[in-house]
Amino acid sequence: MGDYLAEYMPPVVWQPGKLYSYSSHSTALLGYLVEKVSGIPFIEYIDKNILQPLEMGRSTFLQPPPPPLADDLAVGYQYQNGKFKAVPYLYLNIAPAASMSTTATDMANFMIAHLQYGRYENSRILEEDTVRLMHEQHFTHHPKLPGTGYGFRERLENNIRMIGHLGSLLGYSSSLTLMPEQNIGIFIATNSFSGVAGKFLTQFLDRYFPVTNKSTPIKPFALTEEQLNRLTGTYRDLEYPRDTFAKVTAPFKHINIKKGENGTLTISTPDLFFLGNIPKYTLVPVEPLLFKRVEDDAFTAFGEDSSGNIAFAFNPLWPKIGAYERISWYETIWVQLGIIGFCAIVFLSAFIVGLIRPLVRRLRGKPFIVEQKFSRSWVIAGIVGTLNLLFLIGLPLSLWLIDVWKLVYGVPGIVVALLCLPLITTVLALVLTLFTGLAWVNNSWFFIKRLHYSLITLAGLIFIPLLSYWNLLGFKF
Structure with missing residues (x-):
């Protein structure tokens, strides 16, 4: 886990304490710190200090669960093409954040321990002050908005403060909710990626803790x-x-x-x-x-x-x-799609004029009417257009066919091969710039041909920052 986190830990982007953004890798890092401080593996530490004292004998972080627990593991499903499809077990390198298998009964013991501020029957896993500290709000973006505690996120509804945590993974989803003042804990698990927790909690609160007038009159505040x-x-x-x-x-x-x-x-x-x-x-x-x-x-x-x-x-x-x-305006999806559409059309024209048209004329026994010394420049334009079109079509198609969840195991060879194409076309786009300059200086072709070649060059150059923006220029895994 230490090797994995050292290589794949996302960088800190924002000033600490300014914004809230959940990160599974951050939780995994906390689990790794448990290993370093305690001197024993994370799974062993959790089993000894939490699972055993709370009598959570059917819970584990091992992947997959060991026998006999594995025999009772629910099959996970994902909704695809109008029906639910069974999905394979997902192995992850961030075990502390996403690899616990458990039962509702075991989680009931865990919730009881939190509702009793660290105690379950005769066992205590945390001091009372520590649990209260975990449950407190430690950050919010605005005083009227729900915030976060340590590991728990707030939910404010029907005048009740709840704290909990959600989990979603290939084939599974779960929700743990605590209402400390009402002494209530609710755990929901479903063997599909899309759970029912949100709707259930709202209906539960409306049934058992109804608010007669949920919509209190809003004091008008006019904005210009x-x-x-x-x-x-x-x-x-x-x-x-x-x-x-x-x-x-x-x-x-x-x-x-x-x-x-x-x-x-x-x-x-x-x-x-x-x-x-x-x-x-x-x-x-x-x-x-x-x-x-x-x-x-x-x-x-x-x-x-x-x-x-x-x-x-x-x-x-x-x-x-x-x-x-x-x-920014240029990051909106419509602008990005517009740029991609422009490039795709120009690349297609380069493919036709630079490669297909000369090939067809040669098969028919007709010469390709263009100055011989510049014919190579059109071939290069055709190659740039062809490779970029292959990339634009091939990358989304390959990711769709392989199922993006498989990327947690590494990047497939076909995707790596496709990511090589922009590196080639980036170099060739610079060559196109040279040929474009020569064409205009020497007045080499008809004006319309020079304009067409310039558009191909422009599309090739625009494509470079576009790829860089989406981290597609190079091998950024």
């Missing part, structure tokens, strides 16, 4: 058009892989915040079929940077950067706790 415009834009969840080629998944975590009617804001996802859709939410201003959501009375806040510009939206998709960063 200019103030509302400051807040609108496209925002991206902070929890995305910034430094690997998996950054291409970032658009799945985009939301749009736009002006609504009567001085409100609306939250929605970009209107793209592959992004999925969230319901549209309406935000009513309560303070200049604080809004209340009409649909469920949750709050959303906005944050400024050091220059006073709006840079963040906090908890826009409650009950998820976290920050969304406002992105």
Whole structure:
């Protein structure tokens, strides 16, 4: 685990204490520190100090669970193409964060220990003050928003403060919720990636802890058009892989915040079929940077950067706790797709004119009418267009065919081979720049041909920063 974390630990991007972003690797790092401080393996330490005292005999961090526990392991399912499909067991290198197999009965003992501030029957795993410290709120983006404790995240609903933790993995999902003041613990596990915890908790609270008037009147707070415009834009969840080629998944975590009617804001996802859709939410201003959501009375806040510009939206998709960063116009999915579309069309034309057309003319016994000394330049343009088209089509297709979950075991050879193509075309794009300059200086071809070649060169050059932005230039695994 130490070797893995040393190589793959995500870098610290934000100033500590400024923003909240959950990271499984951070939890794995804590587990590794347990090993270093205690001098014994993490799994052994947890078994001795937590599982055994709490009589959690059917819980383990071993992958897969040892016999006889393995015989009772639920099969995980993933919803694909209109039906549930059984999925294989997922082995991970971040065991402390994602590899515990357990039962609801065992987790009941764990929850009882927390509700009794560290004690289960005659055993004690934590001092009472330590448990209270874990349960306290240690960070929030705004006083009216739920925040986080140590390992627990808050949920505020029906005037009840809950703390808990969610888990989702290939084939499984789980939810642990504690209501310390009500002395209640709820654990939900499902053998599918999409769980039912969120809806269940809301219905549970409405049934047993109803609030007669959930929608309290909101004191009007009018914002000017200019103030509302400051807040609108496209925002991206902070929890995305910034430094690997998996950054291409970032658009799945985009939301749009736009002006609504009567001085409100609306939250929605970009209107793209592959992004999925969230319901549209309406935000009513309560303070200049604080809004209340009409649909469920949750709050959303906005944050400024050091220059006073709006840079963040906090908890826009409650009950998820976290920050969304406002992105520049050129990072929006439509602009990125527009650039990709332009490049793809130009690359296709280069492929046709630079390779296909001369080949067809040669098969027909006709010469390719272009100055001989510059014919090689069109072949290179055709090669650049062909290789870039292969990359644009091949990479998403290969990732779709292999199932992205398999990337936790390493990058398949076909993907590595495809990532070699941009390295080749980047060098060739610089060659195209030389040929373009010579064509214009020497007035070599008809104007339309020079313009076409210049467009191919431009597309090849634009493609370089585009690839770099998405971490696709080089082997960034």
